[in-house]
Amino acid sequence: MEKRIFKTKEEVAHALAASLREWTAGGDFHHIALSGGSTPALWFDILAQDFREDLSWNSLEFYWGDERCVAPDHPESNYGMTAERLLRPLGIDEQQVHRMRGEDLPAQEAERYAGLLHKKLPLVNGVPQFDLVILGLGTDGHTASIFPHEMELWDADRDCVVATHPDSGQQRISLSGSVINNAKKVVFLVTGESKADRVEEILNQHAVATDYPASRVAPVNGDLIWMLDQAAAGYPATS
Numbered sequence: 001m002e003k004r005i006f007k008t009k010e011e012v013a014h015a016l017a018a019s020l021r022e023w024t025a026g027g028d029f030h031h032i033a034l035s036g037g038s039t040p041a042l043w044f045d046i047l048a049q050d051f052r053e054d055l056s057w058n059s060l061e062f063y064w065g066d067e068r069c070v071a072p073d074h075p076e077s078n079y080g081m082t083a084e085r086l087l088r089p090l091g092i093d094e095q096q097v098h099r100m101r102g103e104d105l106p107a108q109e110a111e112r113y114a115g116l117l118h119k120k121l122p123l124v125n126g127v128p129q130f131d132l133v134i135l136g137l138g139t140d141g142h143t144a145s146i147f148p149h150e151m152e153l154w155d156a157d158r159d160c161v162v163a164t165h166p167d168s169g170q171q172r173i174s175l176s177g178s179v180i181n182n183a184k185k186v187v188f189l190v191t192g193e194s195k196a197d198r199v200e201e202i203l204n205q206h207a208v209a210t211d212y213p214a215s216r217v218a219p220v221n222g223d224l225i226w227m228l229d230q231a232a233a234g235y236p237a238t239s
């Protein structure tokens with residue numbers, strides 16, 4: 001596990017953009033699972049504005065680690081946010097974009113998406129392998145859309161699951177733990193003071209952290225990188 005700490009969330013997002021440029025330069029890097037959330041949104045803006053000429057965008061295929069069960073033009077759609085901030089500004093071809101269809105019946109869509117992953121991605125030990133999975137961390141310790149009250153979904157014997165948000169009851173589609181932990185690289189993108197306690201508990205392996213899905217992220221044969229701003233890393237606020 002590697003921990004990278006930056007002063008601000010903008011620096012975190014910029015550093016991830018620079019890392020993506022480096023990882024894609026090797027040529028053997030294609031399949032990326034994106035996440036929703038506020039820091040990825042900033043990352044998308046930086047990629048679209050400052051890195052548009054720097055990456056071979058045509059070599060990438062875009063997937064999602066989770067999606068809210070809403071239509072693609074709904075304000076809560078992870079795909080919708082990504083399309084607006086990254087895919088459309090860069091003119092990414094639709095053929096490279098593999099969204100979870102939040103408007104379809106969740107159980108059917110989870111099955112369809114798992115089938116798509118099996119077709120498009122290399123299989124390692126029978127499980128699809130992403131080159132990169134981007135994750136966020138919720139203040140309750142959730143990641144992707146696996147929440148603490150549904151911890152069993154992490155271990156589901158299928159690649160995609162239907163989850164339920166604990167407060168709103170909103171249904172979500174999510175990758176399961178076996179797919180996340182099969183990736184070549186997993187990056188946690190975590191910013192803001194509200195996440196500091198969870199980060200500290202997880203990284204220092206406190207007993208309480210075993211209740212958090214995020215603590216189960218441990219790529220079997222891949223790299224895990226935590227990218228944090230100082231606030232999420234627990235540094236005292238500076239004026």
Ligand SMILES: O=C(O)C(O)[C@@H](O)[C@H](O)[C@H](O)COP(=O)(O)O
Nearest residue numbers: 035036037038136137138143144
């Ligand atoms: O679609 C989503 O909501 C997610 O993928 C979710 O797991 C998110 O990454 C965390 O809730 C952190 O979100 P923030 O970065 O906005 O705090």
